[in-house]
Amino acid sequence: MELTFASQELGDTANSSLMLSKRFGADAPFVRQRLFELAAAENLAVLAEIPTLCFALQPLGEFSVAAGSAHHIKFISAADAMSRGSKHRSKELHSITEIRILSIG
Numbered sequence: 001m002e003l004t005f006a007s008q009e010l011g012d013t014a015n016s017s018l019m020l021s022k023r024f025g026a027d028a029p030f031v032r033q034r035l036f037e038l039a040a041a042e043n044l045a046v047l048a049e050i051p052t053l054c055f056a057l058q059p060l061g062e063f064s065v066a067a068g069s070a071h072h073i074k075f076i077s078a079a080d081a082m083s084r085g086s087k088h089r090s091k092e093l094h095s096i097t098e099i100r101i102l103s104i105g
Helices: 008-014 017-040 044-048 078-082
Strands: 002-005 063-066 072-077 098-104
Touching (some): 002 017, 008 017, 008 098, 017 063, 017 072, 017 098, 078 098
Parallel strands (some): 002 098
16 A cells, blocks of 8 residues: 655654654564555555454544554545545545555554
């Protein structure tokens, strides 16, 4: 999938092993691995089939995956990012191939 980030700072952190280590400590390798897995997946349906990801639908059409012992990566489909106020967010998971990372925490 194609990944974009809610802020430049978040994107810079996600793309730097050093910054990930500073921010997430021992969980940094898990956060980095999850980001790689998100990027490698063809679509969200693929992620939903992997039980170890703890893939979950959150309120407001957001999704999350576990990233280490106490962290999660929260994201939405990129199409939903463009229409954040829209009530029509019920896309089929297999059709979501671009996501926007909202937070890692």
